[in-house]
Amino acid sequence: MSQMKVVPGIEITPAKMIVNALPDADYAAWSAATTYAIGDFVTIDRINYQALVAHNNRNPVTDMVSPPAWQNLGWINKYRMFNKAIGNTWKIGTFTAAQNVIDFTIRPGQRINAIGLVGVYASSVRIVMTVPGVTDPVYDKTFAMSSKAGGSWYQYFFGQFTTKDNLAEFDLPPYNNADIRVIVSATGSTARVGMMIIGWAKNIGTAVYGTSLGRKKYSTIKEEFDGSITITKRGRRRSIDFQVELTGDQISSTQRILDDVDDVPSLFVGASNLAYTIIIGIYDDFDTGLPTYNRGQYTLKTRSLM
Known part of the structure; x- marks a missing residue:
């Protein structure tokens, strides 16, 4: 059993x-001077658009003619790991990617004590926190995201x-003026x-056995008259139904905390040492x-926005 935590996300501008x-x-x-063909791409104010019709001088942001000339594809690669919203729609199956390393520094401008990353493809993640006037980092840890199976030389060289x-x-020190550097490394890969x-973690009870994991895929399979099938690949979404225990005097405060994150993308963690109980998304039900x-006891049904 472990402390169940929720972290409402700080907007990264x-x-x-x-x-x-x-x-x-x-x-x-x-x-406005360019003539666009179907399928052309442009970026405006960190949002990507794709042309749906051949045209010119139809601005993706202000054009209201129907049928539309552009499709909003969402945030650029740089900000996709912080925001996947296209209006009120959150796209699944998208991510920020870079060859070898993703390396950035954020200045939240407020106290935080928690950080969460999901959907990570990397060999390691390093988190470094610095504050003005202090020579050495106040926090500097590297976390291995992959390791070779041990037990024999064969497993070491050829094992999965x-x-x-x-x-x-x-455990991030709660400075109000800190810079947080995140280095996601995948040498020789993407x-x-x-x-x-990132944000401030709040305890909402103790996660216990009975928590269940789920994954729903949205690909479609169409069977033809001759028995052949057509597969249209789409995204998938993870879900976790947390079983949580708490004391009677925690119920009201937990309800208030969950009210504050209603429909707000948040980090939910059953146990930080069990990576599969970490999810970023929203909760559907609280019973x-x-x-x-x-x-x-209560059940908290969550689903990923990734």
Whole structure:
């Protein structure tokens, strides 16, 4: 059993992104002087668009003609790990990616004590926290995200890697003026992060046995008259139904905490040492009964926004 935690995410704006080598545009900027063909891409204000019709002088942001000339594809690669929203729609199956390393520094401008990354494809993640006037980092830890199976020389050289996709840490010193550098390394490969959240962790009980994991895929399979099948590959979404215990006097405060994160992308963690109990998303249902002998239980149904 472990402390169940939730971390409401802090919005990561360009002003808070102090250092990031990834480009501010994935495609060329839109121009009124350019004639666009179907399938062309442009970037405006860190949002990508794709042309749906051949046209010119139809601005992706302001054009209201129907049928539309552009499709909003969502945030550029640089910010995709912090925001996947297209209006009220959150896209699944998207991530921030870079060859070898994703390296950036954020200045939250407020106290935080927690960080979570999900959908990580990397060999390691390093988190470094610095504050003005202090020579050495106040926090500097590296976390292995993959390791070789041991036991024999054959396993070491030819065995399958053991990997974890998610990371959550709750021991960041709560400075209000800190910079947080995150280095996601995948030497010789592509580093990827599905989503990342920083914020202040709140305890909402104790996660217990009975917690269940789920995954739903959205690919479609169509069977033809001759028995052949057509597979249209789409994204997939993880879910966790947490079983949580708490004392009777925690029920009201837990309800208030969950009210505050209603429909807000947040980090939910059953146990930080069990990567598969870490999820960034929203909760659907909160069901609890009356406490008995000052002990209560509830089920928290969560699903990923990744």
